[in-house]
Amino acid sequence: MISLEGIHKHYTSDSRRLHVLKGVNLSIDDGEMVSIMGSSGSGKSTLLNILGLLDTYDQGAYQLGDTAISAGLSEVKAAQLRNRFIGFVFQSFNLLPFKSALENVALPLYYQKIGRKARNYRAEKLLDLVGLGERTKNMPNELSGGQKQRVAIARALITDPRMVLADEPTGALDSATTDDVMAVFKEVHRTGKTIVIVTHEHDIAEQTERLILLKDGQVER
Amino acid sequence: MWDMDRWQEIGHTLSRHKLRTGLTAFGVFWGIFMLVLLLGAGNSLKQGAIDRFSGNTNTLYIWIGSPTQYAYKGFAKGRRVDWNIDARDMLRKKLEGAQTVVEINELGGWQAEQYIVHGKRSGTFVARGTHPEVAINSGYAPIKGRFVNANDYAQKRKVAVLGVEVYKQIFEPNEDPVGQSIKIAGIHFMIIGVYQSVIASENSYRDDSRILIPNSTLRTAFNQTEYIGSLRIKPKNGVSAAEVEEQALTLLKEYYYVHPQDTTAFGYYNTEKNYMKVVALFNGLNAFSWFVALGTLLAGVIGVGNIMLIVVKEKTREIGLRKALGATRGSIVGLIIQEALVITALAGYIGLVTGVAVLELFAVLLIKFDIPGFGVPSIDFTTAILALVLLIISGLLATLLPAHKAAAVNPITALQDD
Ligand SMILES: Nc1ncnc2c1ncn2[C@@H]1O[C@H](COP(=O)(O)OP(=O)(O)O)[C@@H](O)[C@H]1O
Ligand SMILES: [Mg+2]
Numbered sequence: 001m002i003s004l005e006g007i008h009k010h011y012t013s014d015s016r017r018l019h020v021l022k023g024v025n026l027s028i029d030d031g032e033m034v035s036i037m038g039s040s041g042s043g044k045s046t047l048l049n050i051l052g053l054l055d056t057y058d059q060g061a062y063q064l065g066d067t068a069i070s071a072g073l074s075e076v077k078a079a080q081l082r083n084r085f086i087g088f089v090f091q092s093f094n095l096l097p098f099k100s101a102l103e104n105v106a107l108p109l110y111y112q113k114i115g116r117k118a119r120n121y122r123a124e125k126l127l128d129l130v131g132l133g134e135r136t137k138n139m140p141n142e143l144s145g146g147q148k149q150r151v152a153i154a155r156a157l158i159t160d161p162r163m164v165l166a167d168e169p170t171g172a173l174d175s176a177t178t179d180d181v182m183a184v185f186k187e188v189h190r191t192g193k194t195i196v197i198v199t200h201e202h203d204i205a206e207q208t209e210r211l212i213l214l215k216d217g218q219v220e221r
Numbered sequence: 222m223w224d225m226d227r228w229q230e231i232g233h234t235l236s237r238h239k240l241r242t243g244l245t246a247f248g249v250f251w252g253i254f255m256l257v258l259l260l261g262a263g264n265s266l267k268q269g270a271i272d273r274f275s276g277n278t279n280t281l282y283i284w285i286g287s288p289t290q291y292a293y294k295g296f297a298k299g300r301r302v303d304w305n306i307d308a309r310d311m312l313r314k315k316l317e318g319a320q321t322v323v324e325i326n327e328l329g330g331w332q333a334e335q336y337i338v339h340g341k342r343s344g345t346f347v348a349r350g351t352h353p354e355v356a357i358n359s360g361y362a363p364i365k366g367r368f369v370n371a372n373d374y375a376q377k378r379k380v381a382v383l384g385v386e387v388y389k390q391i392f393e394p395n396e397d398p399v400g401q402s403i404k405i406a407g408i409h410f411m412i413i414g415v416y417q418s419v420i421a422s423e424n425s426y427r428d429d430s431r432i433l434i435p436n437s438t439l440r441t442a443f444n445q446t447e448y449i450g451s452l453r454i455k456p457k458n459g460v461s462a463a464e465v466e467e468q469a470l471t472l473l474k475e476y477y478y479v480h481p482q483d484t485t486a487f488g489y490y491n492t493e494k495n496y497m498k499v500v501a502l503f504n505g506l507n508a509f510s511w512f513v514a515l516g517t518l519l520a521g522v523i524g525v526g527n528i529m530l531i532v533v534k535e536k537t538r539e540i541g542l543r544k545a546l547g548a549t550r551g552s553i554v555g556l557i558i559q560e561a562l563v564i565t566a567l568a569g570y571i572g573l574v575t576g577v578a579v580l581e582l583f584a585v586l587l588i589k590f591d592i593p594g595f596g597v598p599s600i601d602f603t604t605a606i607l608a609l610v611l612l613i614i615s616g617l618l619a620t621l622l623p624a625h626k627a628a629a630v631n632p633i634t635a636l637q638d639d
Contacts, residue, residue: 054545054633076549083547092638094542098233110226111547155546171638 002051002163002194003027007060009046020046022217023060030065030162033185033195035205038214044198045167047214051196052086052165053078065162083111087156089166093148095140095155101127102136105154112159126154130184146177153184163194170204182207231560234532245521245528246568249612252518253569256608257576259510261598265583267503268596271496272419278496281462283469284451286488291480302477302486305447306440312452315472318465320457324449326350326439328406337432338404339391346387348405350436355453361428366399366414373413374435379442381410384429385417403432408442410434462493518612522565526619529561533627540627541635550628557624558617565616566609573605 009021020043028034038044049055050062053069062069064085073081087108095104105126106119127136130150140148149169156164166185170178182204189195197208205211213220235242271278285302292298312322327349328335334345353371361368364385373380381403383391392398398412416433418425440446456465466489471481479486533540540553580598587595 049633052545079544079547079549082545088545090636090638094538094636096539096542098237107543108546111543111549111552116225159547 001027001029001063002065003061003063004051005061007047007050007062008058009043009050009055010058020217021050021057024214024217024219026212026219028163028194028196030194031189031192032210033189033208034197034210034212035208036196036198036212036214037200037202037205040200042214043217044214048165048167048196048198051163052088053082079111083108083159085162087159087161087164089149089152089156089164089169091168091171093140093145093152093172095148095151097140099139100136101132101138101140101143101151104140104151105158108155108159122158123154126157127151129157129187130154144177145173146180149173149177149181150184153181153188157188157193161193163196164188166195166197168198168200170199170201178204227556227559230556231563234560235563241528241531242564245524246564248521248524249518249565249568249616250521250572250575252514252521253572253608253612254576255517256510256514257573257600257605258579259514260507260600260604261576261580261583263503263506263510264600265587265595265598266506267499270499270503272596279456279462279491279493281454281456281466281469281491281493282451282489283454283466283473284488285486287485289479289486290483293480293483294478296478302479304449304473304477306449308473308476309449309452311476312454312469312472316454316465316469318456318460318468319454321352321354321453321455323352323355323453324350324436324451325352325453326436326445326448326450328439328443330450335406335432337387337391339401342391344387344390346384346430346432348381348432348434348439350439350450351382351433352436352453354455361416362419363414364417365397366412368414368416369433369435374437377438377441378435379408379410379438380413380434381405382414382416382433383412384431384433385415386426386430387432388415405432405434406443462491466491515611518615521568522612522615522619525561525565525616526623528564529557529620529623530626532560533557533623533630536627537630537635540630541632544630544632545636553627553630554624557627558620561620561623562613562616565612565619569609569612569616573609576600577605 004024004026007021007024007026008019011018011020024047036044036047046055050057053064053073056073057071059071064081067081067085069081096107099107102120102123105123106116109119109122124133124136127133130153132147132150132154135143135147140151143151153164153169156166164185169185170181173181178201185195185197186207195208197204199205211221285304288299288301289296290298306324309322309324312319316322327333327347332347335348337344337346337348351369353369353374363382365388366382368382369380372378383398388398391403398415400411402409402411404410416429418428440448452469454465454469456462470487470489473479473487474481474483477486540548543553577600580600584597584599586592587597
């Protein structure tokens with residue numbers, strides 16, 4: 001289980017202090033698939049970044065499974081935990097353009113110092129899972145938007161993470177492709193992974209088990 | 222470091238920006254190349270200059286100069302010092318810094334030419350007295366026969382060694398002069414050898430146009446038993462000629478009642494002074510070479526730093542992504558540093574090799590065309606390694622800032638969709 005209690009987050013820019021998260025309480029069960037909604041600038045990405053250990057929080061408590069994540073988590077420790085427990089999917093895919101689909105998927109295992117053969121073997125299996133078993137050698141610019149996002153999902157899964165965090169994963173896709181990608185997420189969900197999807201589309205939110213609504217820096221429901 | 226993936230990454234970045242990489246590498250290449258060439262050329266000139274001393278780098282000569290400048294101890298000023306063989310014997314006894322003190326006479330006075338006859342051929346040359354030990358330090362090498370030895374000297378033998386120019390003038394080509402006799406000022410001498418200056422220089426012709434006979438023979442055969450032309454003093458090992466020069470002049474002035482302040486009664490010259498001047502000149506040249514080359518190198522290395530800054534800026538998103546996927550600062554910094562080192566080390570190495578190759582080529586040409594005044598251009602191994610190490614260290618320094626920037630990339634801002 002993942003739980004946040006009384007999480008506060010401020011941003012200070014141009015000497016103005018912006019209180020983005022004002023005591024967020026939230027818990028997500030293992031294997032749950034949830035969506036986070038909220039108006040633009042309501043702090044959805046901020047919340048996701050804190051969950052994903054890309055950002056620290058100012059106040060509160062964060063429990064990631066057995067691991068208590070302190071507010072002052074070191075960068076090195078965060079990098080290790082991210083690599084082991086969390087998979088990211090971004091709106092703009094963020095594939096490395098000079099690496100093949102297979103190499104992109106395998107990249108996180110490189111940071112676990114896993115050998116190339118083992119990396120590629122697992123990457124192939126995951127590309128199979130997302131329906132791109134035939135596209136392993138393709139470069140990103142040879143793939144469609146939906147295919148790129150599926151490669152990104154495979155990459156997020158390769159370290160066998162505890163949860164997959166996706167920030168508006170279909171924001172750059174048309175509706176047909178969106179359905180494809182959502183189908184993959186559901187498939188992944190069936191394998192027992194926790195999935196958190198930030199979205200502003202109700203269609204997407206409806207396909208998840210639970211909707212978390214962020215408003216005025218707090219979880220409304 | 223030896224991780225294939227990393228090398229692949231580096232290969233990618235470098236080959237994706239061939240022109241940029243090439244220009245950057247050229248800066249480094251040029252710096253090292255210039256350093257090698259400048260130092261090599263400097264060494265060549267220095268060696269050329271030092272070779273002219275041909276081991277004679279620390280020798281002192283004293284002769285009688287102008288009339289005295291001061292009245293002293295009952296002697297009026299304007300007197301010409303009248304020295305003789307006692308001066309040599311006195312110095313041999315009292316001059317502590319000297320290893321050898323020998324007198325050198327020339328027949329008929331300094332630089333006076335003698336009429337030399339061999340059969341139907343003849344010419345006028347300077348006949349100079351010499352000593353067995355002079356050969357070792359004078360830069361003359363026998364090309365036929367031998368030089369004057371200790372027995373010749375002790376037994377006052379009437380033997381002569383011809384300078385090669387003398388030989389050419391009074392002998393038929395290919396004629397063997399050794400064992401033949403010549404007449405010097407009416408007296409027969411047997412030729413025991415022909416010598417030539419070891420190093421060709423503007424003085425070679427004059428040096429090779431002399432006839433050398435044992436000084437002991439010269440003094441007795443030509444009635445110069447008391448007279449001496451000049452003194453040639455070799456300091457002991459580790460003693461400087463300047464020091465011995467001062468001691469010798471003091472002793473001589475005392476002995477011949479010359480005022481201590483007199484600067485011209487004795488003429489003197491030591492090769493050490495010149496040698497030191499030459500050494501200092503070339504040390505200066507060497508320092509200048511380093512200065513110029515290091516400047517060039519610095520510019521090259523700054524170029525590398527600059528390029529790496531651009532690389533980091535261009536790769537901000539990539540770096541952010543890698544961090545999100547679990548890359549630590551260390552692995553990011555390592556990648557940047559390794560990339561910069563590959564450029565500097567490779568370009569530097571090529572510069573070094575090319576520079577050495579060009580020097581080798583010059584060496585071959587110098588030898589082939591027998592160009593005087595230059596030694597073989599070369600740089601020593603230590604210097605080369607030093608340059609390379611310097612290059613690598615400065616390459617590392619140049620990467621500090623870009624590497625720091627890379628390490629500081631914040632994945633959130635780097636990955637922000639705008
Ligand atoms: N690094 C930052 N520095 C300053 N302000 C930020 C930063 N990141 C986000 N913000 C501000 O925090 C608020 C919430 O941002 P975000 O979490 O991205 O919202 P959402 O994803 O819901 O649109 C916004 O007003 C945004 O301008
Ligand atoms: Mg957002």
